[in-house]
Amino acid sequence: MSLNRDQIAMRVAQELEDGYYVNLGIGIPTLVANYVPNDIEVMLQSENGLLGIGPYPTEDQVDADMINAGKETVTAAKGASIFSSAESFAMIRGGHVDLTVLGAFEVDQNGNIASYMIPGKLVKGMGGAMDLVAGADNIIVTLTHADKYGNSKLLESCTLPLTGVACVKRIVSDLAVIEIKDGAFHLIERAPGVSVEEIQQKTAGKLIVPDDVPEMSL
Amino acid sequence: MSGFNKVVSSYEEAMAGLTDNMTIISGGFGLCGIPEGLISEIKKMGVKGLTIVSNNCGTDNFGLGMLLEDKQIKKMVSSYVGENAEFERQYLSGELEVDLTPQGTLAEKMRAGGAGIPAFYTATGVGTLVAEGKDVKEFNGREYILEESVTGEFAIVKAWKADKIGNLVFRDTAMNFNPMAATAGKITVVEVEEIVEVGEIDPNQVHTPGIYVNRIIKGNFEKRIEKITLAKN
Secondary structure: OOOHHHHHHHHHHHOOOOOOEEOOOOOOHHHHHOOOOOOOEEEEEEEEOOOEEEEOOOHHHOOOOOOOOOOOOOOOEEEEEEEEHHHHHHHHHHOOOOOOEEEOOOOEEOOEEEEOOEEEOOOOOOOHHHHHHHHHOOEEEEEOOOOOOEEEEOOOOOOOOOOOOOOEEEEEEEEEEEEEEEEEEEEEEEEOOOOOOOOHHHOOOOEOOOOOOOOOOO | OOOOEEOOEEEEEEOOOOOOOOEEOOOEEEOOOOHHHHHHHHHHHOOEEEEEEOOOOEEOOHHHHHHHHOOOEEEEEEEOOOOOHHHHHHHHHOOOOEEOOOOHHHHHHHHHHHOOOOOOEOOOOOOOOOOOOOOEHHHHHOEEEEEOOOOOEEEEEEEEEEOOOOOOOOHHHHOOOHHHHHEEEEEEEEEEEEEEEEOOOOOOOOOOHHHOEEEEEOOOOOOHHHHHOOOOO
C-alpha cells in the first residue's frame, strides 16, 4: 500500500534529530510537526519571521498577527523568537537551519527540484523555497512518486522551471525513501507492501536498487 | 519637538503626493501586517501604472488585491501570489507584469535599498529562471547571482505602535517585511494601531527608529485572517 499524507510525514519525522532547527514547507511537510518523536526537541522555523512555532491556537487564542508561512493561525512555542523577513532569510541563506522539508512537482537524479511554476498554467511563485534550497545542506522532498495518470515525478531531468540546482539529497514519497547521489536515485526503503518493481516502474530517472530493500517501519 | 511630529490626521494627507507610475514598497505577509487603510486610500485615489513591491498581492477582495480591480497596478514584484485568482488572470492575459522574486531576495532587496547598498550577490536562484540576465560570480567555489536592491517613491508600512516621532514597534508575525519596507521609501507612511507620546516607548524596545518614518496615521484595522486553523481538542 502506498503511504497516505500522514504516513509520509511520519516517515520524514524519523529523520529529525534532537536540537534541530527545522523549516517545514506547506502541505505534507507541515504535517511532520505532528509526529516529532517524544524523546527529542526540535524548533520549527517559519520564514515569515518566527522561530519556535507552537500548536494551532484554541478559539480564544486566535490572533491575526500570529501566522505561519502557510498563512495559518499558530501560536508561539516556549522559547520562540520573532523577527523580520530579512532576519529570517539571513538564518536560512546563512545555513543556520539544520533541515528543510518541502514539496515538489518534480525532482531529478541530479538533485534538481521544480516546485513553483507550471508555465502557462499556474502562477504561484517560489515564495521562500528558492532561498531555502539554496541555503540548506539537508533537504528532504516529499511528493507522490507519480501523478494520477502514472507519470513519474522522479525524472532524469526536470521539465518544469527549477527551484534549485543539485540540492535535494533525500526524497520521501508515498512509495519509497530515496537518496540522490552521483547522478542517480538510490532506493533506500520501500513503503510497506509496495514492490520494488512498482517503484522501478514509477521512477523515470536512473534508479539504483540494492539487493535488499527493507520496508519502512512507521 | 514639533519639527519631528509626523502624525497626520487623514488618509488624504498620509498618501499626498502619490501619482501615476510611482513605485510603492509595501510591508505585509499575506493579509498579516498590511496597511489596510493606506491601501484603501490608494484605491480611492485611482492612481494607475503603479509598480508595487510586496511579498504578496492580497486576496481577490482585500489588501493589495483591491488595486487589481481597477487595474491600478502595472507591475508586481512578489514572491508568492497563489491566493489570488484575479492576479493570475491579469498575469496570464498579459495585462499585469510580474517579477517573481524569491522571498529572501525580496527582503534583502528592500533592506539593501534602504541601507544604500545598490546590489548584492546571493546563491538563491542560481541555475533558475531568476538568474536569467543577471551577473554570475564565483566566491569560494560557489556561484552567486547579482541582485539589485529596490527603493520606492513611497513605502507603506503597518506597525503596532508608534510614538509621534515615528519610532515603531511591531507585533508578532505582523512584523514580517514591514521593517525593511520602512527603510526603502523616499516617503515612508506608517499606519498603526496606537500612537503614543514621545518617551513612552522604551528606546531598547524600538524596532524601527523614527528617522525612517515620514508620516504616521492611526488606522482602524479589520485584520482579516486567511486560514483560521484551530487546535484539535
